[in-house]
Amino acid sequence: MFIIFGTRGLKHTVSDSPVLSNSCPNCNNGSLVNKLYRRWFTLFFIPVIPLDTVDRFYECDSCKSAYNESIKTILQRSKEEINENQKRATSIYAKALIAAMTHMAIIDEDFAPEEEREIKDAIEGFQEMKEELLAIHENVKVNANMNNQVFDFLNSARNELSSEALINILAQAAVVLLADGTIEKEEENLMKEYLIACGLPKEMYQTLIDKLKQKDMTTLKKEQMN
Template sequence: MFVIFGTRGLKHTVSDSPVLTNSCPNCNNGNLVNKLYRRWFTLFFIPVIPLDTVDRFYECDSCKSAYNENIKTILQKSQDEINENQKQAKLIFAKALVASMTHMSIIDGDFAAEEEREIMDAIEGFPEMKEDLMAVHHHVKEHANKDNQVFNYLNDARNALSSEALINILAQAAVVLLADGAIEKEEENLMKEYLIACGLPKEMYQNLIDRLTQKDISELKEGQLN
């Protein structure tokens, strides 16, 4: 009888290589699976002995696009960049938040315990940047808006964040304004200045206060202002 032998290429999934989920640059939601293309020695057309690895690559399980293995590094890099940007935005948000809350709490010349508690609660929400935020808090508490520092934080926030995020910051500052029960004229004026600094109409002031006084304050701490 004839012995028919030959070689044949087969595609395998590399089982110990993590799948890059929803990462396909072509179709945007396919998973990239690490594959290797290997030549086999075949006997009667059946692969029996693996030969050299011919190629390793990533293949999308949805649109079947194939990518050089470098895709993993490229995706990782852009993910790192996204993470870094998000971290920066979060820090900008938190600093503007703490600066405006602290500033609001001292503007009437009286730093109430309820106000302090609101600020500490806000800082607790960002445990990984607590030190930075405590420094902002102490600095504003001591020097108020010296060198325009509070408005500089708000300006950074305006440049980096969405208006939803800005409204969120101002709503939290308004919580401080309401914390000691009475709204002083200085507080109202300052809130209007904050709105203007954030590029929002100062007429929003009444709307903000109305909503806050109607709503359960704890809902606002979750960042809900509907």
């Protein structure tokens, strides 16, 4: 009888290392499981003694792509970057929104309580930057577009946000314009200036107003039905 011995690599799951859920860069939904290859001393082809750890890596449980362990840091960093960008975009969005809404509310020299309520409601939607937004609101209320401040906010929004986000800002400003029931000429002109500042055609004005009026009607109807 002779003894056959040798070594063999075996793949193990590292049980105490958290799975990186749904983060496979290749298939986008697979989860990355930390694995290690360990070389074993084998006797008759059966692993009996674990030798050194040969390699640690992440393997996708779906498409089986393998990644160097540094993928964990890369994924975490890009998640942080995404969060950072989102925070920045939200801040630009909120500032442009509150500045434009406030400006729109004061342009006819009659700051109606309905308008103030719309703006305060909008500020409530951004709890983390409430103080900053209230300060912008007060400032625009007193100084209007002094030093072009309102259009500066809109400009940074135009540079950093999608046109969908810009239209959202203008639609909310248009809600203010409609809040007191009448549309003054100053309000209409200002809304057109906003559209141009945002790189949108000023003909969009009518579409925007019509859409909002329609929406108002449906909300009203729903309220009446309930």
